[in-house]
Amino acid sequence: MSPTYPQLLARTHGFRLGRPQRISLTPDGRRVLFLRSRGGEDPVRRLWQLDLETGAERLLADPLAAGAAETAPTAQEQVRRERARDKGSGIVDYSFDLDVRVVAYTVAQELHRVDPWTGEGARIPARTPLTDAVLSPDGTAVAYVHAGALRLIGADGTGDRALAEPESPDVTYGLAEHVAAESMDRSRGHWWSPDSDRLAVCRVDNAPVGTWYLSDPTHPETPPVAHRYPAAGTANAVVSLHILDRDGGRVDVDLGWVGYEYLVAVGWDAHGLLAVLQNRPQTVMRTVAVDPGTGQVRTVAESRDAAWTQIVPGVPARTASGALIGTADLGDTRHLTVDGEPVTPAGLQVAEVHGCDGDTVLFGASEEPAERHLWTWNPDDGVERVTTVPGRHAGIRAAGTTVVNSATPDGHAVTVAGRTVKDLSAASPTVPTVSLRKSGERALRTAVLFPAGWQGERLPVLMDPYGGPAAQRAVADRDAYYVSQWFADQGFAVIVADGRGTPGRGPRWERAIRGDRSTLLLEDQVDALHAVAAEHDELDLTRVGIRGWSAGGYLAALAVLRRPDVFHAAVAGAPVTDHLLYDTHWQERFLGDPRRDPDAYRKSSLIDDAAGLERPLMLIHGLRDDNVYPVHTMRLSAALLAAGRPHTVLPLPGAGHMGPDVDLLTPQLRFLRQSLNIN
Structure with missing residues (x-):
């Protein structure tokens, strides 16, 4: 029996299975390594190599052929997958030495190695289960984390030993704490020195952090799982940085932590060790150079902002000549800076630095918010644009070779040196037809989708936003619209709008939501709806639904609670109902510290709005969600019940924030059709 489209979406992970991912380029620019499964419904990732001189692809490691059976993930591995939004299986990650003589990779929470020239491989007998394994630059040893300890083992499988062991159950070495991995884009907790003699290592003490619990009601015999979760206004983990050498020596880094609770980033290159610190209010971000021999630091850059200092992935970085690469928010533009001086023009919004190749910097930036292009800067040529096709482009560069990872309205492709890395993903039987436009007086970037074959008949409307500061939805990328097109094909006009607070339109646009996560977000959705309706009188504004997940789930519930005159039904998946x-x-980046400014949290909370619910509302939540905990849905549901307001709750046992690989779209469609009186 053929799967339905929603089932196919789930089985193919949104038609992404079979695509190359975790792409890297060897230092000589001659080979591309990447992970890819064998097809569009195969979740098992294998390690591949593309030789750019011959164009030949070669399978380097197959976990099934190596006999590495997939095992049930440990609690730590489940946490890693949630933070990384990783649903796949097989090879988790890999690393290689500077000469690319050996590749170390992890599968089934075990460590393996392979010779990329001969294809010969073996299991490295490290302690299991393990995580965050990284090969040293000289290829002689692998650092990894087991049971909270940072350990070292020779690449030949000898000499396994602990470099740092936790002093208590609340302490870990070599891992990123929750807020670093979830909110600061730092997933690592240890970094090799370029000479492979030492490592910079995070020590995390979670003792001050409150303990929250998640249970599985389908297995009442299983005890709840404890998590350390630093809720707004409560204590953070205590994070410190240490230099450990391979012989057991240790130097404690004096970061001057008073007021600086957050370790944002660490980087170690030929010019030395850098660390980035941020204070609790996030109004100051400081880059310091660390002397690994003494642990002393000196400030090399600092940024300040009355609202918050923005973390940009990939910075700081340094060119071959030692120039410090960063960003600066000046007026309404996020600029690339070189040794503190802006080098990009006004209106070009820098989103990410992809790395330095010699004195050339590769970075992603937007002139048009719906697109993101690759750009380069170097001291001779200045700023130059690399990509031209409308879309969302990322990349890596080494030895003058650039790998371009492109997502466009026509599909996805990874290209390098005139070659395309094979994409084995399944083709969608439905291709989204998207109209991107600028809506209303604020030129809100908006995508509009109609049913395939639509002849102009009157249509109910479905708003399908995200609306949060973590991501954009109205973008020139076909992948963003498979679900939206499916809903459109069920008889809706679907509108996807990015309002104030979303990335890509500059610092002022992002910071407009400071102190209020509700008013402007909702206002912009209403404005986008009315702007599109002014162009299409076929839209039936007496039947308007809204759906979303996470920040989008919050926005959906907010819409029916506060604007029932506009929105007539909502589906809220994993909603943040109480920002506390x-x-x-x-x-605290957006609303401040609730111990000092509780009003901002009250204004943005949905709990006090429960008594005013007039419209149908469906709440969906994974009961193993350790990002947006199920308490959000449960407390809103309790408040609705106390106020006598009927609503629907769809619990998802065993599911985290990513949701399960099952059809969750059909229940939403049935609810919306019933609620909006659609036959």
């Missing part, structure tokens, strides 16, 4: 119940770093 989300983490410190993320929420």
